Amino acid sequence: MLLSDVIMIAGDTSRSRCYLQAMCAKKIYPKTVIILPSQQTKPGQINARTAEIESVRCSWGEFDPSVPIEKTAALHALDYVHAPTGDINSVEICDFLSRLTAQVCIYSGFGGILLKKDILACGKQFLHIHGGWLPDYKGSTTNHYSALEAGFCAASSIFLTKDIDAGKILIRKKFPVPDDPQLLDHVYDGLFRTEVLLETLECYVRDGRWPDSGVKNKPTRHYYIMHPVLRHVLILRQRGASKKQGASK
Amino acid sequence: MHYEYSDRDLLESPRNYMYPQYAGMEFLRAWQSNRLKRLEEVIPLCSPDAPRVKVVAYLQSQEFAPSVNDFAFHMRILDRVEESDTDDSMWDETEAELKWTADNLNTVFIGKARKTIEGLIRRFEISKKIPRTLIPPNYSLDSSPLLSAGPYALFAGILAYRQAIRPSIAELNCLLKVNDLLISQSISMPSMRQLTTGHYESMALGIAGELSAVVLLFGENLNAVV
Numbered sequence: 324m325l326l327s328d329v330i331m332i333a334g335d336t337s338r339s340r341c342y343l344q345a346m347c348a349k350k351i352y353p354k355t356v357i358i359l360p361s362q363q364t365k366p367g368q369i370n371a372r373t374a375e376i377e378s379v380r381c382s383w384g385e386f387d388p389s390v391p392i393e394k395t396a397a398l399h400a401l402d403y404v405h406a407p408t409g410d411i412n413s414v415e416i417c418d419f420l421s422r423l424t425a426q427v428c429i430y431s432g433f434g435g436i437l438l439k440k441d442i443l444a445c446g447k448q449f450l451h452i453h454g455g456w457l458p459d460y461k462g463s464t465t466n467h468y469s470a471l472e473a474g475f476c477a478a479s480s481i482f483l484t485k486d487i488d489a490g491k492i493l494i495r496k497k498f499p500v501p502d503d504p505q506l507l508d509h510v511y512d513g514l515f516r517t518e519v520l521l522e523t524l525e526c527y528v529r530d531g532r533w534p535d536s537g538v539k540n541k542p543t544r545h546y547y548i549m550h551p552v553l554r555h556v557l558i559l560r561q562r563g564a565s566k567k568q569g570a571s572k
Numbered sequence: 573m574h575y576e577y578s579d580r581d582l583l584e585s586p587r588n589y590m591y592p593q594y595a596g597m598e599f600l601r602a603w604q605s606n607r608l609k610r611l612e613e614v615i616p617l618c619s620p621d622a623p624r625v626k627v628v629a630y631l632q633s634q635e636f637a638p639s640v641n642d643f644a645f646h647m648r649i650l651d652r653v654e655e656s657d658t659d660d661s662m663w664d665e666t667e668a669e670l671k672w673t674a675d676n677l678n679t680v681f682i683g684k685a686r687k688t689i690e691g692l693i694r695r696f697e698i699s700k701k702i703p704r705t706l707i708p709p710n711y712s713l714d715s716s717p718l719l720s721a722g723p724y725a726l727f728a729g730i731l732a733y734r735q736a737i738r739p740s741i742a743e744l745n746c747l748l749k750v751n752d753l754l755i756s757q758s759i760s761m762p763s764m765r766q767l768t769t770g771h772y773e774s775m776a777l778g779i780a781g782e783l784s785a786v787v788l789l790f791g792e793n794l795n796a797v798v
Binding site: 505547553 | 589595697698742745749790
């Protein structure tokens with residue numbers, strides 16, 4: 324199904340690749356894919372080394388992190404265009420988007436970039452899938468924190484507002500911590516977010532309106548980029564736990 | 573393996589910590605060595621009878637693997653440690669507040685001290701520096717950042733205390749980054765001039781507390797594995 328009122332604006336990151344591959348696998352197509360260009364590898368983008376990550380089987384098919392979004396778009400004959408600049412907060416992008424008729428943008432940008440008030444006021448709603456359980460885990464690398472603190476990962480869909488991770492919670496879902504959390508950044512976080520994106524879009528297609536979880540997105544503490552020492556603790560602890568589980572079976 | 577996260581001047585050129593490479597146990601060994609080396613440098617600069625140094629000595633005796641209760645119990649000794657060996661009348665507001673809090677650690681979870689520390693945690697995580705003056709609620713760096721290691725040492729000691737009493741992974745995250753910044757300043761650098769023994773004692777407490785908190789978080793016997 325072609326969503327005439329929904330476009331996608333995305334950097335060519337592992338997450339964006341997962342989103343588009345999943346949407347195409349489910350035959351839910353954005354009207355247009357706008358690709359944010361970048362000349363240097365930006366946070367979240369696959370580089371030649373991480374492209375060694377193999378394909379992953381998941382509920383909707385197979386995610387291949389090495390396939391650029393342009394290639395996926397071309398393969399499925401989607402309308403796609405390269406944005407005039409890679410800066411989502413630029414005047415050029417704001418003007419470009421305001422000329423499009425679609426009302427909703429699925430947004431999947433480069434890591435660490437926040438949308439500022441001008442782009443948020445350009446007349447579109449930005450659908451974002453936060454990699455964490457809202458409202459309790461706001462901010463950055465939140466799945467790493469919930470994995471370490473509480474033994475789960477999650478994703479939550481929201482429409483972006485000027486405040487970080489504060490929009491109405493459309494759908495939220497928990498997932499088990501992967502046996503190998505080293506793959507959280509470039510594989511599993513994207514897969515979790517993709518599951519919730521698909522559910523959100525399927526609700527929209529089915530009901531003709533965006534879902535509402537009914538959960539109040541109250542102000543809570545923000546989490547900040549996890550330090551490498553804590554990441555290593557998470558990975559080693561989880562691998563140790565998985566080994567023990569495997570041994571006891 | 574070299575621990576790279578404190579090998580450049582982080583006051584001059586902060587890190588963003590995004591997408592680090594995974595390097596297994598070797599990385600944790602490198603991190604422990606990094607911390608232990610700074611501790612060896614700093615302890616001789618402290619007063620041996622200072623309460624903070626006694627807490628550090630206790631943690632060292634436990635190979636930085638105390639039980640949860642012992643960690644909190646020994647930190648509680650520092651609840652109220654008045655030290656007036658310095659003339660802090662010329663200090664910036666933030667440093668003076670941190671000094672007062674470090675000498676009155678029993679206040680860190682209540683009232684103004686709590687709000688200030690939690691605000692500084694947010695500010696440091698965003699900007700990797702803390703401001704000279706305190707302008708809540710954002711504690712922005714408009715007043716220009718502090719560039720002496722002293723306030724960061726006090727901050728680290730306070731965070732280590734909070735970690736022992738009320739463990740928080742989010743705050744341990746901040747403490748790790750503060751310690752990276754402190755260790756990025758070699759003892760001979762300008763930022764380390766005019767540090768008092770109190771500053772060095774807080775620095776030592778910050779490192780010892782961090783080492784212990786990570787071991788407790790790992791669970792089973794990180795030291796044996798590393």
